[in-house]
Amino acid sequence: MTDKDVPRHTRSVREIEAGIERDLARNLSYGDYLDLHTVLDAQHPRAVPPRHDELLFIIQHQTSELWLKLMLHELTSARQLLATDDVQPALKRIARVKHIQHTLTEQWSVLATLTPSEYAQFRHFLATGSGFQSWQYRAVEFSLGNKNPEMLRVFAHDAAVHAELDRLLHEPSLYDEVLRLLARRGHPVPQEVLDRDVTQPYESHEGVVDVFAAIYADPARHWPEYHLAEDLVDVEDNFQVWRFRHLKTVERIIGSKRGTGGSSGVPFLRRALDLTFFPELYDVRSRIQDVTPDGYHGGDGS
Numbered sequence: 001m002t003d004k005d006v007p008r009h010t011r012s013v014r015e016i017e018a019g020i021e022r023d024l025a026r027n028l029s030y031g032d033y034l035d036l037h038t039v040l041d042a043q044h045p046r047a048v049p050p051r052h053d054e055l056l057f058i059i060q061h062q063t064s065e066l067w068l069k070l071m072l073h074e075l076t077s078a079r080q081l082l083a084t085d086d087v088q089p090a091l092k093r094i095a096r097v098k099h100i101q102h103t104l105t106e107q108w109s110v111l112a113t114l115t116p117s118e119y120a121q122f123r124h125f126l127a128t129g130s131g132f133q134s135w136q137y138r139a140v141e142f143s144l145g146n147k148n149p150e151m152l153r154v155f156a157h158d159a160a161v162h163a164e165l166d167r168l169l170h171e172p173s174l175y176d177e178v179l180r181l182l183a184r185r186g187h188p189v190p191q192e193v194l195d196r197d198v199t200q201p202y203e204s205h206e207g208v209v210d211v212f213a214a215i216y217a218d219p220a221r222h223w224p225e226y227h228l229a230e231d232l233v234d235v236e237d238n239f240q241v242w243r244f245r246h247l248k249t250v251e252r253i254i255g256s257k258r259g260t261g262g263s264s265g266v267p268f269l270r271r272a273l274d275l276t277f278f279p280e281l282y283d284v285r286s287r288i289q290d291v292t293p294d295g296y297h298g299g300d301g302s
């Protein structure tokens, strides 16, 4: 048999094998680099007797937390880049955030295979544990702009986490940084918005709607600002879709039961759908005038 007779796929496997590193005792291995022993030993089901479906529940939460970690990493960098007027690299970070959000949302379909009967077999062992206590989720909300000092109380038992969230609470959010950037680029962002107490929930301001109205009225002239604004709307939209999928997954698994964290459950989650990170970016939409063929800008459109 000549080399030419070997099927292509077999030949390529041979070639790869020749170069494969086998002395993993001396060299850094895949598992060492990723610290897989730690990651894969971190699932500790609690149900007695053991229940098959608890591993899904744990891994779904752990993978969500890993993606939240990366999202925070990207958002922190995006905030810093905006603060130094590096808009293009910041947009690159935000693009990655959007893909992470899609992955997190898509992931609900795995958990949706958990039936109410399966969950009921180990729910009792979670005691008062709940996603409501996810500090990384709160950190992402703070980073985007949904500030709420009240939330810190949930983490009073964990000094390190409490300190980290308190630090983030006092830093300008992504939205604060965007508004400051717009002001530096000559847009008339009201001074009281620029000087606001960033630890407090953001409140919509008519003057900021005016700023966005000018940007949306002439996208070609304000392209970087326009692009950034639409990226923020994408992020908010993705966040709401995640919240909605969480709500619907929870609904199909626990119906109208109360949450393990003590809330009303589905009604509590439904209220979060009214939250907005970037209110003026939604307000501005009803201000945009319809353009007719004769150039007439008609009413508020429909």
Ligand code: HEM
Residues within 6 Å of the ligand: 060, 061, 064, 065, 111, 114, 119, 129, 130, 131, 132, 133, 134, 137, 246, 250, 253, 254, 258, 259, 260, 261, 262, 263, 264, 265, 266, 268, 269, 272
């Ligand atoms: C069977 C699966 C799940 C059920 C039944 C469930 C149920 C709930 C309920 C009822 C709440 C309201 C607080 C409470 O009373 O506990 C909540 C909040 C929350 N859950 Fe889940 N959840 C599930 C899976 C997940 C997963 C996989 C994540 C991913 C990290 C997650 C993240 C959160 C977050 C971040 C909150 C706080 C939301 C907010 O404050 O707006 N949950 N969950």
